[in-house]
Amino acid sequence: MPKATFFNLPSEKRELIISAATQVFSAERYNAASINQICRKAGIAKGSFYQYFDNKLDLYVYIMKSAIQAKVRFFSDAVDEFNNLSLSEQFKLLFVKGAEFAKAQPLYAALGEQFLIENDEAAKAAVIKEGDMQAQSLLITMIQNAKAKGEIDNGVDELALSILLQSVSDAVSKLGNMGSESSAEDINSLVDSLISIVYNGIRKRD
Amino acid sequence: MPKATFFNLPSEKRELIISAATQVFSAERYNAASINQICRKAGIAKGSFYQYFDNKLDLYVYIMKSAIQAKVRFFSDAVDEFNNLSLSEQFKLLFVKGAEFAKAQPLYAALGEQFLIENDEAAKAAVIKEGDMQAQSLLITMIQNAKAKGEIDNGVDELALSILLQSVSDAVSKLGNMGSESSAEDINSLVDSLISIVYNGIRKRD
């Protein structure tokens, strides 16, 4: 946790530091992101940094926690709607919300992607200990409910389906924040196509 | 390209250096991987390193090129068989070969994964200029052939399908090299399940 001094700061300055750190950590891995860089961007002296945080890891965990909270908040509305939706509508909501989040909060989404490929074990462990959310568990619940309702064929492997959906969701989010070259409608229709494939299969039927 | 001195080296020593560099570059990104580390691991002096290579980038490009060649060699046998196979058999071959490669050549596979998440633009560009293979193009060709043959429903979006297959293939490879906790048979049956989903869809049919 950041020191008390950090929370005593005028909120403007505090957010400037958070913003600088978020920018740097979303562009670079933990080891490559440097405190000097963050201080320069935030316009504070390095000594000040160590008045606010114990060390680099302290800041990293704090920033990651903020990003996770933002994502959970973003999804929490959607989760309430789930029960009233058909399976394919649930898929769509899941993918679209994921892509929406990546577009609305690109820096937080980029933080998440950096975390996925983080290779500093200590940094990764510290974040996970502080409470990483398990996106996968939501998927599994969805699948099991749909099976119980008879919406999914019994022959479908649950694990395989969850892996497939997870990887598709990631792919969609990645495309979504590849800049403005892909419009929101493009993404939307791509999501429809993907769901249609997963739902109906690609086999030609007579 | 490495200097002549490097190729004059006794092959044993040359391979020791290649092995050390492969290990380091498969564990770390370009910027995080250090020449000191590689020299230590190979048991050579830093001065010697610069007798063999112009600089760090020279070595990186050389190692990446080797990995790409190894993968192309690995897949080349399989590509010949493609024409005689049905679509779902083609999918299976593609996924299984990918997972096989990741298992048989874990360091080379790890190099490929590192490259996917490389964020040093100069290093990335240098490798691509030297000839990066486009795995995606093989997929697109497969899909178009299958459509022409009437094996895929005309309503299926080609781009969406290629994205889906690519992300699934990556997910399978990642699972495949997550150590021995997942046996070869497990992977094999998971691949079957995934292909079955993509092929038949998950919708319950009457």
Added chain:
DNA sequence: CCATAATGTGACCGCATGGTCATATTCTTA
């Protein structure tokens, strides 16, 4: 108004990086 606590600062430390270079060692060949 002044003493004390809180906050801000940048020079500095030890260390590791990519890269250089003068020199030492080994190989080749006549």
Added chain:
DNA sequence: TAAGAATATGACCATGCGGTCACATTATGG
């Protein structure tokens, strides 16, 4: 065996890192 080319070496350089610390500045409250 002697001369010259090829190769091996590690001290050294400038730079940047995470982190520290003595000191300057600002806020607080009696």
